[in-house]
Amino acid sequence: MLRNVQFDEKILILHPAAQFGFVESLRLLIEKGANVDKLWTNDGTTPLHMTSQNGHVECERLLMEKGADVDKARTNDGATPLLVASENGQVECVRLLIEKGADVDKARPNDGTTPPHAASQNGHVECVLLLVANGADVKAKAKKYDTPRQVAKTAEIRQILLEADVRSPTNCWCARR
Template sequence: DKDGATPLFMASHDGRLECVRLLLEAGAAIDQADEQGATPLFAACQEGHLEVAKLLSSYGASRAATPFGTPEEAANSQGHTDLAAWLVASRGWTPLAHLETLTAARALSLLRSGASLHEGEPTPLQRAAGGEGEAAALIRRAAAPWSPASHSLFPAPARARAALLVLSIYEIHERYHLDSAGATNGIAALDFGHCVLGFAIARETQ
């Protein structure tokens, strides 16, 4: 609008949760401020929209100070105690740690794009350890060693490495004709190869 407010800013200010979700899924600029310097997260916190603030935070919205203060200060100054308490509790969370907000599709997208299981305070894996729901279950599965069943939860470089190594195992299998007289040995070799891959494929590059 004439004051520089984007659709995401206005939806956040008005507490339109599903509009905010659709805009974020479509790639709206999450931290674009209006002409006064207020961000969508600041607007949501000032108006006391807890679920909107959680959703924005799960997409990595900045909590840095605006010309009017931080989102946390805005919630406190307006008496939104539940929201202020949540902002304090979630200060160290990464987007993947927002288990209560993440859909399974969003959690899968973050895992496949390389989101760390071990960054933040508490980490996504620590929060998922005793958590319920699909997002927590996906994070626990992603923390296990690589296997064909968990392949889809790994980042693109790890998936590419897994595909290359699996192909190499099958090429060895075919080269030595282990699928005929040596069928039993061939199956054992493939099983052994998959077990080894669990240790050869790292989810996160240190």
């Protein structure tokens, strides 16, 4: 079937394969020359954004093995795959992106939202724990001057972020000298 498909048409097939988690279809399309970092024309989303948003960790792994860039990929509003995964509570995708070197503090340029902001605001406790355990800045301020703790959806998340802040090396008196 793909033998007669033009390259541009493969791109149109690549994004839905990533979105719906069709790992074997994704693999075949990549083998046939589809670009793993190709932008979806209307919003700047890449296949990696789609797999990260929808929790398709095997597709996410495949895309990264084939060269998808974990931090360079940004939607039109500046969201990275890690921010999208954090926002949607996709813990295993968050874990894999961090393992592959995603920046846990990379902010969306238009509003300063970081992955900890996105996970906190949407009540994703496990994502918050994972981000904090991997060194995320719990004091990062978005452009509205809100920290992840200020936008946290639950008391449990606020407590996690408070404890992480207290344990932070920049919170001891000797670091302020």
